[in-house]
Amino acid sequence: MFLGGIVLSFHKKDCLERVKSLMSNDDEASFRYACLELRQCIESIAYAKLKNYKKVVPESQFSEWHPKRVFDFLLEMEPKADKDYHLNIYEEDENGNPKKLVFSGDHKTISLQYIKKNYNKIGYYLHTPTLNKQAEYHEASTKLKRYLDKLVKELEPIIDCTFDSRMGIAAHFNCHDCGQSVYHNLETIKIGKNIRCLNEQCGKIYYVENYIDEKPLVKPIQMKITCDCGNDIYVDQHKVKENTYIDCECGDRYLIDKRWVYRKET
Ligand SMILES: [Zn+2]
Ligand SMILES: [Zn+2]
Structure with a gap:
């Protein structure tokens, strides 16, 4: 984004700083603009999470994905990756035992379900409601400041967290129709489970017939x-x-x- 010679970054931290600055104006128009920044902040969190999958998804593919596709993919891959944890990384000695602590840190996260729910809720304030719904919109806006304050508080520790890890082991197969790779979390694959191609122009649905050597054998549902x-x-x-x-x-x-x-x- 280019505004008056200043390049506005899409980094999650910068977006959240702008949310806080807009909130301090304490007027309804600023709260609406804060919603836009908060949405971009959430998108930026999702994009940052996506980068953990660089090894399993070719970057050329996911660099084209818009937020909805990113959310769909991450929800597919990390349905349960919503727990905070502490991580220690040790250098090993020649016997494979931990020798020296090389990294120690706390990972803070919230679930993607939570992110997606609030992402959609904030989106409500970004559009002009129909004439019939405008009174309702103004009524909802009176609670907006409290809601946004709560979100900022919840997102702050996630923004400050400097590391993440990939929870899901990805399995994939090529879609029979569009040829794109369809990814799925190997740990949650069960025989009979439905898997959808996330390409929006396609959306073909498969069921898992079997899986052999970490490769799902799928059949389209027809x-x-x-x-x-x-x-x-x-x-x-x-x-x-x-x-x-x-x-x-x-x-x-x-x-x-x-x-x-x-x-x-x-
Ligand atoms: Zn497809
Ligand atoms: Zn016929």
């Missing part, structure tokens, strides 16, 4: 239509929409319809 001509037509689940048509090469056409079903509650 609906099969057996045409009267004997041809089997496979339609990806994520593309199945009510009131759309599927054509067979023989010329027959099938309407996708949704039927309500019921079962007795036990």
Whole structure:
């Protein structure tokens, strides 16, 4: 960002400093601008976390990712990586025993679920509400300062934390449709689990059929239509929409319809 000759950095620390400075103005307009800075601060935390995955995801791929894709990826990889911890790194002696402490530090973090929830909540203040909702917006704005103060307090220790580590072991396979790599946390892979291609233009859904030698064997989730001509037509689940048509090469056409079903509650 270039403003009056000053380059505004997107670094999480700088964003949070600007949030604090705007908050000190103590007026509603500044609180709204603080929301924008806070969103960028959260995005910057997510990008910093993403850098830990440089070894498993080629940088050329994730350097193109926008925040939503970054969040989706990190949530996939770190569903439980929301615990603070203390880390000591020792130099080993010739027998593999710890000899000398070379690094010691506390890691502070909050869950990505938490980040994502607040990221969306702050986003509410960045848009002009419909005329019907403007009174509601002003009502919500009266609580904004307290909410932003709370977030700043919660984010400060995370911003000050100078190291992070990668929790998840990544497994990946290539999407059958778009060819992009689909990443998943190996520790949370279970047979039958659904995995989605995170490419927004694609979104193909797979289920894990098996995994051998840390490689998931996946099959796309598809609906099969057996045409009267004997041809089997496979339609990806994520593309199945009510009131759309599927054509067979023989010329027959099938309407996708949704039927309500019921079962007795036990
Ligand atoms: Zn794909
Ligand atoms: Zn047919």
